[in-house]
Amino acid sequence: MNGIVYARNIKDRTLTFAVSGLLWENNLVMIDEETESLWSHLMGAAMKGPLEGEQLEIIPALMTDWENWRSSYPESSVAMMSKTSDFTRNNRQMREQMTIGIAIGGEERNWPFVFLIDNVANEVVGGHPVAVAYYEPTLTATVFDRRVGDQELTFSLNGSTGFIHDHETGSVWNICSGNAVSGPLQGKQLTRLQGVVADGLSWSTFHPKSVQGKRQYLPQIESNSGTVGPNVVSEPVEVEESASAGSAQ
Amino acid sequence: MSNISGLRRVSRLAAVSVATSVVLAVGLGEFKDWSYQRWRERIGDEVSEATRHWRPTAEFFEPAQMVGRQPVVRDFQLVTVDEASKHIKNPELVLGAVINGETRAYPINVMTGPSREIFNDELGGRAIAATW
Numbered sequence: 001m002n003g004i005v006y007a008r009n010i011k012d013r014t015l016t017f018a019v020s021g022l023l024w025e026n027n028l029v030m031i032d033e034e035t036e037s038l039w040s041h042l043m044g045a046a047m048k049g050p051l052e053g054e055q056l057e058i059i060p061a062l063m064t065d066w067e068n069w070r071s072s073y074p075e076s077s078v079a080m081m082s083k084t085s086d087f088t089r090n091n092r093q094m095r096e097q098m099t100i101g102i103a104i105g106g107e108e109r110n111w112p113f114v115f116l117i118d119n120v121a122n123e124v125v126g127g128h129p130v131a132v133a134y135y136e137p138t139l140t141a142t143v144f145d146r147r148v149g150d151q152e153l154t155f156s157l158n159g160s161t162g163f164i165h166d167h168e169t170g171s172v173w174n175i176c177s178g179n180a181v182s183g184p185l186q187g188k189q190l191t192r193l194q195g196v197v198a199d200g201l202s203w204s205t206f207h208p209k210s211v212q213g214k215r216q217y218l219p220q221i222e223s224n225s226g227t228v229g230p231n232v233v234s235e236p237v238e239v240e241e242s243a244s245a246g247s248a249q
Numbered sequence: 250m251s252n253i254s255g256l257r258r259v260s261r262l263a264a265v266s267v268a269t270s271v272v273l274a275v276g277l278g279e280f281k282d283w284s285y286q287r288w289r290e291r292i293g294d295e296v297s298e299a300t301r302h303w304r305p306t307a308e309f310f311e312p313a314q315m316v317g318r319q320p321v322v323r324d325f326q327l328v329t330v331d332e333a334s335k336h337i338k339n340p341e342l343v344l345g346a347v348i349n350g351e352t353r354a355y356p357i358n359v360m361t362g363p364s365r366e367i368f369n370d371e372l373g374g375r376a377i378a379a380t381w
Contacts, residue, residue: 019319022312076352078333
């Protein structure tokens with residue numbers, strides 16, 4: 001249940017991986033044909049054999065459902081074989097079981113899907129400002145860098161459309177591709193980071209130093225929105241703005 | 250008269266049985282809690298003792314052979330999203346990657362099971378392994 005894309009090379013040497021048939025702590029152990037080294041799947045690290053101690057590079061990837069992928073990347077190619085399962089998304093099970101984690105800049109952090117149901121997590125991990133985006137209806141989960149050029153953005157999820165929008169410019173971004181589809185930053189693209197979708201237990205087993213990110217709640221008031229009604233004055237919005245301005249300094 | 254004494258006897262019996270059941274319930278409840286507590290503590294101690302020193306390092310790398318070694322997976326077809334839509338329907342999930350403008354999806358339902366799990370591929374000029 002761990003979706004990871006690795007670069008399968010160590011320096012200039014390209015490796016070919018197979019399933020070793022071994023399990024370590026209930027998790028897949030990969031073997032490379034070239035050196036017969038054994039690799040922990042979730043760590044991407046060679047645990048035994050000539051390449052012991054080597055680490056595979058993670059290629060940024062995302063998980064999503066078929067229609068969201070298809071509409072976001074209509075030109076994409078698809079790796080097809082016969083089906084081995086009819087595993088379809090079970091939102092409730094996935095929500096309770098899965099986590100999205102990242103190891104970057106010497107720091108490890110993970111967010112159980114339940115933490116992200118209401119909103120995007122905007123945090124700094126290992127010096128990198130990250131946006132952890134999750135949309136439950138399509139089970140889209142991925143991590144973006146929050147920087148576009150020199151600007152650092154803060155994102156919120158629009159729970160009815162599945163798009164994310166930034167507070168600084170109000171631009172609307174595709175949660176799948178990271179493309180700004182409207183607003184001042186239209187045409188810009190977010191850089192995807194090496195976030196990993198993993199079974200929560202497996203992640204904590206193989207990343208014992210990982211700490212949990214903040215749990216996200218629905219914002220009480222949508223800033224710059226007329227939908228909150230006349231009884232709510234703008235005071236809380238100002239508090240929120242001064243708080244975010246304070247943290248940015 | 251006999252009716253009254255009969256009532257008294259019944260009420261005394263009832264009182265005794267109520268008292269007994271209260272004592273039993275409280276006692277059993279305590280016993281149950283106590284044994285459960287002890288059981289949890291013992292199991293907890295054993296688990297923590299076994300895992301206290303465990304780390305995901307080579308020193309603790311003790312994998313178990315569950316199935317035989319599987320052949321390498323690299324002979325999959327590359328199809329368009331329209332073609333793939335004949336087989337992959339919406340509740341299904343994909344793992345997706347973009348490298349140097351080249352985009353590929355790996356449907357989870359063709360990746361599960363020990364005979365798959367690792368797709369050796371090339372994308373955007375890089376050798377990659379898409380794994381599940």
